[in-house]
Amino acid sequence: MAGMVKAVVGANWGDEGKGKITDMLAAKADIIVRFQGGANAGHTIVNDYGKFALHTLPSGVFYDHTTSIIGNGVALNIPILMGEIKSIVDKGVPMPKILVSDRAQIVMPYHILLDQYEEERLGGKSFGSTKSGIAPFYSDKYAKIGFQVSELFDEELLKEKVSRVCEIKNVLFEHMYHKDRIDEAELLNTLKEYRDMIEPYVCDTSLFINKALKEGKTVLLEGQLGTLKDPDHGIYPMVTSSSTLASYGAIGAGIAPYEIKQIVTVCKAYSSAVGAGAFVSEIFGDEADELRKRGGDGGEYGATTGRPRRMGWFDCVASRYGCRMQGTTDVAFTVLDVLGYLDEIPVCVGYEIDGEVTKDFPVTRLLEKAKPVLKKLPGWKCDIRGIKDYDALPKECRDYIEFIEDEIGYPITMVSNGPGRNDIIYRKSKYSK
Numbered sequence: 001m002a003g004m005v006k007a008v009v010g011a012n013w014g015d016e017g018k019g020k021i022t023d024m025l026a027a028k029a030d031i032i033v034r035f036q037g038g039a040n041a042g043h044t045i046v047n048d049y050g051k052f053a054l055h056t057l058p059s060g061v062f063y064d065h066t067t068s069i070i071g072n073g074v075a076l077n078i079p080i081l082m083g084e085i086k087s088i089v090d091k092g093v094p095m096p097k098i099l100v101s102d103r104a105q106i107v108m109p110y111h112i113l114l115d116q117y118e119e120e121r122l123g124g125k126s127f128g129s130t131k132s133g134i135a136p137f138y139s140d141k142y143a144k145i146g147f148q149v150s151e152l153f154d155e156e157l158l159k160e161k162v163s164r165v166c167e168i169k170n171v172l173f174e175h176m177y178h179k180d181r182i183d184e185a186e187l188l189n190t191l192k193e194y195r196d197m198i199e200p201y202v203c204d205t206s207l208f209i210n211k212a213l214k215e216g217k218t219v220l221l222e223g224q225l226g227t228l229k230d231p232d233h234g235i236y237p238m239v240t241s242s243s244t245l246a247s248y249g250a251i252g253a254g255i256a257p258y259e260i261k262q263i264v265t266v267c268k269a270y271s272s273a274v275g276a277g278a279f280v281s282e283i284f285g286d287e288a289d290e291l292r293k294r295g296g297d298g299g300e301y302g303a304t305t306g307r308p309r310r311m312g313w314f315d316c317v318a319s320r321y322g323c324r325m326q327g328t329t330d331v332a333f334t335v336l337d338v339l340g341y342l343d344e345i346p347v348c349v350g351y352e353i354d355g356e357v358t359k360d361f362p363v364t365r366l367l368e369k370a371k372p373v374l375k376k377l378p379g380w381k382c383d384i385r386g387i388k389d390y391d392a393l394p395k396e397c398r399d400y401i402e403f404i405e406d407e408i409g410y411p412i413t414m415v416s417n418g419p420g421r422n423d424i425i426y427r428k429s430k431y432s433k
Helices: 018-028 078-090 109-125 134-142 149-153 155-176 184-201 205-214 246-253 285-294 316-326 336-341 395-408
Strands: 004-010 031-034 043-047 050-054 067-070 097-101 218-222 260-268 271-273 310-312 330-334 344-353 356-358 371-378 412-416 424-426
Touching: 004 018, 004 246, 004 316, 018 043, 018 218, 018 260, 018 330, 018 412, 031 205, 031 246, 067 205, 078 184, 097 184, 097 205, 109 134, 109 155, 109 184, 149 155, 149 184, 155 184, 205 218, 205 246, 218 246, 246 260, 260 316, 285 310, 285 336, 316 344, 316 395, 330 395, 336 395, 344 395, 371 395, 395 412
Parallel strands: 004 218, 004 260, 031 067, 031 218, 067 097, 260 330, 330 412
Antiparallel strands: 043 050, 271 310, 344 356, 344 371, 412 424
């Protein structure tokens, strides 16, 4: 009896509502894995325990039948993980079962400082970082001077490596940023504290997942951000530093690629983005303020930074591309209820670049010139929260969903019409394989 691996990933810039979908699917899963990214982006969850913004923990931690795994692909900030576990337990959530990969790497205190100092240095030309140390962390990982969790348990190795790495970092701190040097003894001490905090959770998670799959268990891979933030396939350089694609889930969790059988790609019924970069369907002024205020649960503000998100209409070009790169089997269409106030709803169906209209998502230098080609659809002008049956949705609402489904060419099988884990409508799609 083979197990099943499902991935929940984002089609666009992130903030699509993946946390809710993971939380919902986790009801029938055994293991939930975070496979990339760090504490730089949050997932907002609303359930019986209250409202939570998770940053490192997978969104399935609220069930007592699940095991939550921090995979090897994650940028692990140990104090933040510990604080997060404490914060949910303090709110009455039972202590979750958590495992951390012995091959995950650690966000070091100097990564966070480097992130801050570099943003300061860049001034107005910054990348809109969340200053969580993510880019310096992944830079070090690929420069092979990162610290793997397993290394915390070898005192000699740690000492030698801290000394070697500080030599490099202190040149930057002193001469480029004109800041204090890193104190080696202090850093070593911090790492020993990290070791004591993380020790109870560490194991070979890849082996654990492998055994679970042989036993027929269901595994959910939870992605962070979305396709357009992928370092290869996103809007480079306004991207994150780890791959946001479902295919990376195999690497970041340590499983075979053919194990991933279902890829649920989460798409918002409109667009939002945090940070700088091209955003073709973006809207401004009162129109944007109104959508931001009504959007999400309590408004469209970043779960990590509290920054107001940039708002836009649904982008069929970006979403079709986003779904293709993810290898989508199912689209989960979220926050549809938010659009109930509009008389008509514009949708971006093409990009005009240098006088030509395209439906294919271009590279960044061309994307920056793109103007949206908009089509207006009639609104449904009512509240659709609480509806459980697809056919009970207003006709204009179904038309909107079906128009978008035809434009992107991937099956919309879940429609989310509210923030709670039960505000969901399942539907059959002509595009389902």
